[in-house]
Amino acid sequence: MPSPDLLAISLLVRWLLGWFLCLRMPALPEFTPIGQPRVSVLIPARNEALTLPQLLAALAAQSLHPLEVIVIDDHSSDDTAAIAHAAIAHAAIAHAAGVTVLASAPLPQGWCSKTWALQQGANRSQGDLLVFLDADTEPRPTFLAQLVANHQQYGGLVSVQPFHRTEQPYEQLSVLFNLVGLMAVPLGPRVGVAFGPAMVTSRSDYGRIGGHASVAGKVVEDWFLAHRYEAAGLPVSAFLGHGSLAYRMYPGGLSDMVVGFDKNFATAAGEVRWPWMVGVLLWLSGLFWAAWCLPAAVLHWPMVGDPALAPNLLVYVGYALQLLVITRRLGTFGWINLVFPVPVLFFLGVFLLAILNLERGSINWKGRQVPTR
Structure with a gap:
């Protein structure tokens, strides 16, 4: 059993490591963009009837007007296509940008639905710059201009991880997935990381790396697309969307959220660079310790270390305050950080479920079987 002093030092190091991992999250x-770039906005949409009208309205209010907006209806079983047509008919952007709805062709073997939809949209588009935007994103009026200007600054592939806006209590449970996913990668200019909800590239660079056809069967296509750009000698930059781009993940309920995180967990974890992975695992071990030891001290459960209430309460408060501070720029996570053992249990449960689905080889997502290997 480690001495109390060694244990305290170990926990302090892990806690400080959490601050270090969050230092670079720009x-x-x-x-400000230069000139009048010709921008095509491509939106893959499968069962997005609730979110698409809001996105089209937000695009209508952009300070930089795109050349065109193409919505690719990915065989939706709801009213996505009809609502998209209705929203287009009533939106000012329909006159300014030539918005169209493209019905996706049948899914070819070896493709994932999102990569197939975006490849079709890119083939149909005419702009010099391609912006890939998820249907549930919520851009501020200056977002498109900022995104394009950053591409002019850095080139290659530039992407943004949206600010996670939560409404229902169950959505707060996703706090660790948001945080760990960003702790585990470097962020900023030319870091080799990409986020799928919002990306921009030039048409020439997109063609140079083979487009989405080069990552046709990848569930987390953004990670592998970044690899393709790097392999071609092109820079890949990634930033947070705090103040410019938001989204509400999985408004359909807790089960949708579990399956959504589950389908990305194993593949994404395999792409994390090992120095960051080690750092994140060390920080998580301290968080898990804090989540167990205060309840254990109060309820007299078995535990390693000092069973006294005061030191365990100090560790718990330290981690709770850390979570409150570092998640403010990632999403609207508040009270859940004060009871962080709850999202810890949720995180571990989804992790175990992901392992089971990895063994099964697939998972059902929006009516389709998605491979997990």
């Missing part, structure tokens, strides 16, 4: 810089 928001999308507020650059």
Whole structure:
């Protein structure tokens, strides 16, 4: 059994490591675009009837007007296509940008639905710059201008991880997935990381790396697309969307959220660079310790270390305050950080479920079987 002093030092190091891992999480810089770039906005949409009208309205209010907006209806079983047509008919952007709805062709073997939808949209588009935007994103009026200006600054592939806006209590449970996913990668200019909800590239660079056809069967296509750009000698930059781009993940309920995180967990974990992975695992071990030891001290459960209430309460409060501070720029996570053992249990449960689905080889997502290997 480690001595109390060694244990305290170990926990302090892990807690400090959490601050270090969050030092470099820059928001999308507020650059101003040069000239009048020809921008095509491509939106893959499968069962997005609730979110698509809001996105189209937000695009209508952009300070930089795109050349065109193409919505690719990915065989939706709801009213996505009809609502998209209705929203287009009533939106000012329909006159300014030539919005169209493209019905996706049948899914070819070896493709994932999102990569197939985006490849079709890119083939149909005419702009010099391609912006890939998820249907549930919520861009501020200056977002498109900022995104394009950052591409003019850095080139290659530039992406943004949206600020996670939560409404229902169950959505707060996702706090660790948001945090760990960003702790585990470097962020900023030319870091080799990409986020799928919002990306921009030039048409020439997109063609140079083979487009989405080069990552056709990848569930987390953004990670592998970043690899393709790097392999071609092109820079890949990634930023936070705090103040410029938001989204509400999985408004359909807790089960949708579990399956959504589950389908990405194993593949994404395999792509994390090992120095960051080690750091994140060390920080998580301290968080898990804190989540167990205060309840154990109060309820007299078995535990390693000092069973006294005061030191365990100090560790618990330290981690709770840390979570409150570092998640403020990632999403609207508040009270859940004060009871962080709850999202810890949720995180571990989804992790175990992901392992089971990895063994099964697939998972059902929006009516399709998605491979987990």
